[in-house]
Amino acid sequence: MTKETIKKKNFGRWSKQVGWKYLVAAIMIVYAIFPILYILSTSLTDMGGIENKTLFGQFYLGNYRDLLASKSYPYRTWLWNTFFIASLTAIISVFISACAAFAFSRLRFKGRRPGLLALILVQMFPSVLGLVAVYGILSALTDYIPAIGLGTKWGLILVYLGGSLGAGTYLMYGFFNTVPKELDEAAKIDGATHTQIYFQIILRLVSPILAVMGLLSFIGTSSDYVLASIVFNKSSQYTIAVGLGTLISDPFSKNWALFSAGAIIAATPIVILFISLQRYIVSGLTGGAVKG
Amino acid sequence: MFTKNRKAGLYTGGQPSLRGTLIKIAILGLIDAGLVFVIMLLVAKHAWTMVVVLSIIGLAVNFIYLRQGGLPAKYLAPGVILLLIFQIYVVLFSGYISTTNYGSLHNGSYEEALDAIKQSAYAPIEGSIDYELKVAEAKDKSLLFIATDFESGKTFVGGSNYSKYPFREVTAADGLVKDSYGAVTGLKGATILTDDQITDRSVEVTSTKVPMGPNIEVDGFLSTTDAFTAQHYSYQYIFNEKDQTIKRISDGVIFVADGSRGFFSNPEDGEILSEVGWKVNIGLRNFTRIFNDEQLRGPLIGIVIWTFLFAFLTVISTFILGLGLALLLNDSRIKGLKILRAFLILPYAFPAFLSAYVWKGMFATENGFINRSILGLDNSQGIHWLTETGPARAAVLLVNLWLGFPYMFLISTGALQAIPSDLSEAAGIDGAGPWKIFRLIKLPLLLVSLAPLLIASFAYNFNNFTIIYLVTGGGPILDPTLKITAGGTDILITFVYRIAFGGAGGADYGLASAFSILIFAIIGSISFFSFRRTKALEEVTA
Numbered sequence A: 001m002t003k004e005t006i007k008k009k010n011f012g013r014w015s016k017q018v019g020w021k022y023l024v025a026a027i028m029i030v031y032a033i034f035p036i037l038y039i040l041s042t043s044l045t046d047m048g049g050i051e052n053k054t055l056f057g058q059f060y061l062g063n064y065r066d067l068l069a070s071k072s073y074p075y076r077t078w079l080w081n082t083f084f085i086a087s088l089t090a091i092i093s094v095f096i097s098a099c100a101a102f103a104f105s106r107l108r109f110k111g112r113r114p115g116l117l118a119l120i121l122v123q124m125f126p127s128v129l130g131l132v133a134v135y136g137i138l139s140a141l142t143d144y145i146p147a148i149g150l151g152t153k154w155g156l157i158l159v160y161l162g163g164s165l166g167a168g169t170y171l172m173y174g175f176f177n178t179v180p181k182e183l184d185e186a187a188k189i190d191g192a193t194h195t196q197i198y199f200q201i202i203l204r205l206v207s208p209i210l211a212v213m214g215l216l217s218f219i220g221t222s223s224d225y226v227l228a229s230i231v232f233n234k235s236s237q238y239t240i241a242v243g244l245g246t247l248i249s250d251p252f253s254k255n256w257a258l259f260s261a262g263a264i265i266a267a268t269p270i271v272i273l274f275i276s277l278q279r280y281i282v283s284g285l286t287g288g289a290v291k292g
Numbered sequence B: 001m002f003t004k005n006r007k008a009g010l011y012t013g014g015q016p017s018l019r020g021t022l023i024k025i026a027i028l029g030l031i032d033a034g035l036v037f038v039i040m041l042l043v044a045k046h047a048w049t050m051v052v053v054l055s056i057i058g059l060a061v062n063f064i065y066l067r068q069g070g071l072p073a074k075y076l077a078p079g080v081i082l083l084l085i086f087q088i089y090v091v092l093f094s095g096y097i098s099t100t101n102y103g104s105l106h107n108g109s110y111e112e113a114l115d116a117i118k119q120s121a122y123a124p125i126e127g128s129i130d131y132e133l134k135v136a137e138a139k140d141k142s143l144l145f146i147a148t149d150f151e152s153g154k155t156f157v158g159g160s161n162y163s164k165y166p167f168r169e170v171t172a173a174d175g176l177v178k179d180s181y182g183a184v185t186g187l188k189g190a191t192i193l194t195d196d197q198i199t200d201r202s203v204e205v206t207s208t209k210v211p212m213g214p215n216i217e218v219d220g221f222l223s224t225t226d227a228f229t230a231q232h233y234s235y236q237y238i239f240n241e242k243d244q245t246i247k248r249i250s251d252g253v254i255f256v257a258d259g260s261r262g263f264f265s266n267p268e269d270g271e272i273l274s275e276v277g278w279k280v281n282i283g284l285r286n287f288t289r290i291f292n293d294e295q296l297r298g299p300l301i302g303i304v305i306w307t308f309l310f311a312f313l314t315v316i317s318t319f320i321l322g323l324g325l326a327l328l329l330n331d332s333r334i335k336g337l338k339i340l341r342a343f344l345i346l347p348y349a350f351p352a353f354l355s356a357y358v359w360k361g362m363f364a365t366e367n368g369f370i371n372r373s374i375l376g377l378d379n380s381q382g383i384h385w386l387t388e389t390g391p392a393r394a395a396v397l398l399v400n401l402w403l404g405f406p407y408m409f410l411i412s413t414g415a416l417q418a419i420p421s422d423l424s425e426a427a428g429i430d431g432a433g434p435w436k437i438f439r440l441i442k443l444p445l446l447l448v449s450l451a452p453l454l455i456a457s458f459a460y461n462f463n464n465f466t467i468i469y470l471v472t473g474g475g476p477i478l479d480p481t482l483k484i485t486a487g488g489t490d491i492l493i494t495f496v497y498r499i500a501f502g503g504a505g506g507a508d509y510g511l512a513s514a515f516s517i518l519i520f521a522i523i524g525s526i527s528f529f530s531f532r533r534t535k536a537l538e539e540v541t542a
Helices: A003-042 A062-069 A075-106 A112-122 A127-144 A153-178 A181-189 A194-205 A207-222 A226-231 A240-247 A256-276 A278-286 B002-008 B018-044 B048-066 B071-097 B110-119 B195-200 B202-207 B285-292 B294-329 B337-344 B352-362 B369-374 B389-418 B421-429 B434-462 B465-471 B492-500 B509-541
Strands: B122-124 B131-137 B143-149 B154-159 B168-170 B184-186 B221-223 B229-235 B237-240 B245-248 B254-258 B263-265
Touching: A003 A256, A003 B294, A003 B337, A003 B352, A003 B389, A062 A075, A062 A256, A075 A112, A075 A153, A075 A194, A075 A207, A075 A240, A075 A256, A075 B071, A112 A153, A112 B071, A112 B509, A127 A153, A127 A226, A127 B071, A127 B492, A127 B509, A153 A207, A153 A226, A153 B071, A181 A194, A194 A207, A207 A256, A207 A278, A226 A240, A226 B465, A240 A256, A240 B352, A256 A278, A256 B352, B018 B048, B048 B071, B071 B509, B110 B237, B195 B202, B285 B294, B285 B509, B294 B337, B294 B389, B294 B434, B294 B492, B352 B369, B352 B389, B352 B465, B389 B434, B389 B465, B421 B434, B434 B509, B465 B492, B492 B509
Parallel strands: none
Antiparallel strands: B122 B229, B131 B143, B131 B229, B143 B154, B154 B168, B221 B229, B237 B245, B245 B254, B254 B263
16 A cells, blocks of 8 residues: 555545534534624625625725714714623622622521522513513602613613622522632631631632623623613613614615624624633533533 | 630621721711712602612611621622612512503503593684684783684684683774784784794793683683684583593583593493593403403414424524534544634624624515525515514524524533543443434433523523514514504514503503513423422432
């Protein structure tokens, strides 16, 4: 047998055992990315409507320029609103959930188990179904404490906080349980107070998880459409989700390319963060159910 | 000392430091200052309920953080307060609303409804003439209407206070001056307003009613909408203050306030006077309506089946695709796995609401990317992805498959790697083929760890409002003649949203809340029982 035939034979075996996997993966990758390629290429056309037929037939940056300069669609304000609301919600909700999770994980008190059960149950009430009540609370606040009423960022942040605590606390409770209790016992014997144990030992140990939970909360909040759309009614108050919706709400509008540009700008940082932190995110999502 | 601490619990360790105490006092002080400020504002606005709520919160917070011990409360308080206001209260409020008829037709108190009915109790008399109007002002600044009937040439004057400025005909003898076209230019005792003055007092002008006789309910009144012409209005209903009834003038029927329905209705045949009603407690009638109302039951059965189907098919399709990929790529011989994986999870990383919009655009019948570029169909033969029930259902399932398979891929990969490899090796030595190993060893183990996540995914998709709402809006509408319209891709939650926030029959918050409670019960019990089962499963196999 010559070297050539050995190589050929090896290649044949390789393609039978491994090579076809690349082929299937390639097909799946095409399925996974073609909508994103479509929106990216649409954002680079000067057609305006949805009639973009070929991928990357054009390279036109005008949509990005127009969108960032637009007066009728204050995109930069939307970006800022979204960033402000989502990051504050993420930071505050992670902190509050961590406090509650610490209590559930480390302290023993009456009503601990029913409390946990109630948390799981209450967060199953879908936020869309509570819209009437949420609207009622906010419009009452508008009359008396306008700073946190309808049309304000803080009002929406409070609503998000109320909604995110249940799930957040429960997930974090799982992670806190994985931190060995012997650590805090040792610290306690050394004379540490509960605040020292909490802030300087536990929170530091779970800080990667806190970051991931914060990121997940950020993504979730910035993607919300329904609550934001009932709280805000002025273009300058919109978040990205609501604002981009108004851009294409008219079916005959020629804003499709503008929308595409807006979508690409808004999605890029989130996609990059997500992909680079995917390992942690998966563990955050599964709540320790799967040890990957 | 040590034993005392042990008794008090694990977390009463060392003495609090001075710095910590100072920080605590400073933060509490700031919160108290803010609360006191807001409470003072609220007192000034007489918002007593809020004053009470905030005072209780304030006192509780101070009590919790100032006393010694009670450690759990110190960590739970911030979360519990927010949860109480924005989750528990919301659930309870929805429960309360579900026992009322609250909605766009019943959105206020009895008094508000009565005011609204009184406002609409009159209408211009059909076929009556338009008077040429001059708005003037009497010496006491009250408004006078000088109205000229051009056909007869007669001119009348009157004010809203009939006893002071009765409606009467005026002639030149009363000091009436007209120009050559017959338009009034002056009247003794009255100053005709300029256009600017009318603009300044426009609300007053358009709300003025000038009685055309001593009894306004019988004789009607003059009113204007544009300040240049005036019409003769008459009352259609008369409200009787004493026994709170309303009489319809045209046929003399008496309507009484029906406290069980929140309408003014004719006690004999149940006819309602006006669509405008008020909020009343109707007990469990919203719930019985869900099961008994013919108009509701028909579409509802279809929607419930589709909701379960949608959630189930989504979980199954994403799980099969994701698990397949995970099995495929769980192979150390494959190079560049990290890059492949990054591409494969792109749909998951891309914000879902944007994906929904993008797919909606791609599914457009005319010029849509899918019809034209992928299927090669021109506009006339294009599939109606979003406007026909069958294709629309396929479309939302396809979108959800695209959105969901990367998640299943990720968690399946994690679970696969957690399965000890010696299990499948041992099975291989015993002569089991790859399919047998997968079916008898890997899959059961996978299901134990993934079942809770699959259930959670089912529960999530059961209420996956965003995708349905943003891609199809629940449409296409099946029967537009129904009072409550249902769409072909409507799942329960989008259907409820349409009941609550519009649709042909107007908003019906009461009915929507009743649905919400039912959905909550369904999804809560499904999750509860299946989690319990999976826990049992885990304990058996462990």
